[in-house]
Amino acid sequence: MDAELLLAAVLDVPRARLLTLDDVPDDAADRFGVLLEQRADRVPLQHLTGRAPFRHLELAVGPGVFVPRPETEQLVGWALDQLAGIADPVVVDLGAGSGAIALSLAHEHPRARVTAVERDAGAIEWTRHNAAARAAAGDRPVEVLAGDMTDPELLRDLEGTVDLVVSNPPYVPDGARVPREVADHDPPLALWGGPDGLDVVRRLLVTAARLLRPGGGLGIEHADAQGSALPALVRAHGDFIDVADHPDLAGRPRFTTARRA
Numbered sequence: 023m024d025a026e027l028l029l030a031a032v033l034d035v036p037r038a039r040l041l042t043l044d045d046v047p048d049d050a051a052d053r054f055g056v057l058l059e060q061r062a063d064r065v066p067l068q069h070l071t072g073r074a075p076f077r078h079l080e081l082a083v084g085p086g087v088f089v090p091r092p093e094t095e096q097l098v099g100w101a102l103d104q105l106a107g108i109a110d111p112v113v114v115d116l117g118a119g120s121g122a123i124a125l126s127l128a129h130e131h132p133r134a135r136v137t138a139v140e141r142d143a144g145a146i147e148w149t150r151h152n153a154a155a156r157a158a159a160g161d162r163p164v165e166v167l168a169g170d171m172t173d174p175e176l177l178r179d180l181e182g183t184v185d186l187v188v189s190n191p192p193y194v195p196d197g198a199r200v201p202r203e204v205a206d207h208d209p210p211l212a213l214w215g216g217p218d219g220l221d222v223v224r225r226l227l228v229t230a231a232r233l234l235r236p237g238g239g240l241g242i243e244h245a246d247a248q249g250s251a252l253p254a255l256v257r258a259h260g261d262f263i264d265v266a267d268h269p270d271l272a273g274r275p276r277f278t279t280a281r282r283a
């Protein structure tokens with residue numbers, strides 16, 4: 023699959039078109055060989071093609087930004103369900119990276135007013151790039167804000183008015199073994215979440231509780247081993263009700279949801 027996608031990228035054709043190609047020009051074969059070697063050396067496929075599919079979008083990615091994962095697509099599906107029936111919902115994505123969540127929400131709910139918050143100076147260049155591309159393609163512009171999701175001053179102007187806070191925060195426990203594609207190529211700030219992986223999440227709950235209006239929705243992705251710990255944390259926080267956990271398509275616990283009391 024990866025080899026086919028790399029060859030399709032080199033030839034600038036859709037993958038399905040490879041079946042009917044009679045020939046691969048020599049220069050393309052050379053470039054393909056170089057990419058295959060890089061992929062064999064565990065450079066992520068998406069860094070080599072420069073693109074990552076996510077729901078209905080294709081986002082630009084590369085060194086310095088977290089590659090969006092298919093597991094996160096369902097969190098966006100849940101978020102869209104929460105927004106159904108709200109005319110002009112106010113949405114905040116905490117830790118936007120490539121903009122996968124924020125830009126998908128803006129694309130699939132054209133009236134949503136979405137703010138994407140990102141702390142990493144390298145990653146936010148990708149957020150801005152993808153946001154500009156989606157706005158140029160006709161989606162409602164997403165506001166990209168350089169900021170820390172744990173900052174008590176973050177988005178003071180939206181306090182108590184937000185319909186939905188959604189986040190795929192860093193949640194990997196410090197020292198956990200991860201594949202080389204992740205360890206060597208995803209930015210550290212996107213991954214590591216302290217001894218139990220939940221350091222950033224604990225503080226993002228404070229921000230979410232402050233921003234959400236009563237009844238507003240909260241959705242947070244987590245590691246498959248955190249399917250009990252994260253719901254327990256949200257319940258213990260005290261400001262949230264209707265706490266639930268949801269599996270991904272592989273049946274592994276993947277995201278926790280709640281509503282602001």
Ligand SMILES: C[S@@+](CC[C@H](N)C(=O)[O-])C[C@H]1O[C@@H](n2cnc3c(N)ncnc32)[C@H](O)[C@@H]1O
Binds near residue numbers: 117172189211212
């Ligand atoms: C796991 S990545 C998710 C990126 C994107 N939302 C996605 O789902 O593909 C986490 C993102 O949160 C950002 N981040 C980490 N700590 C943050 C903080 N305290 N405030 C804002 N962003 C933060 C990281 O730089 C990274 O881009």
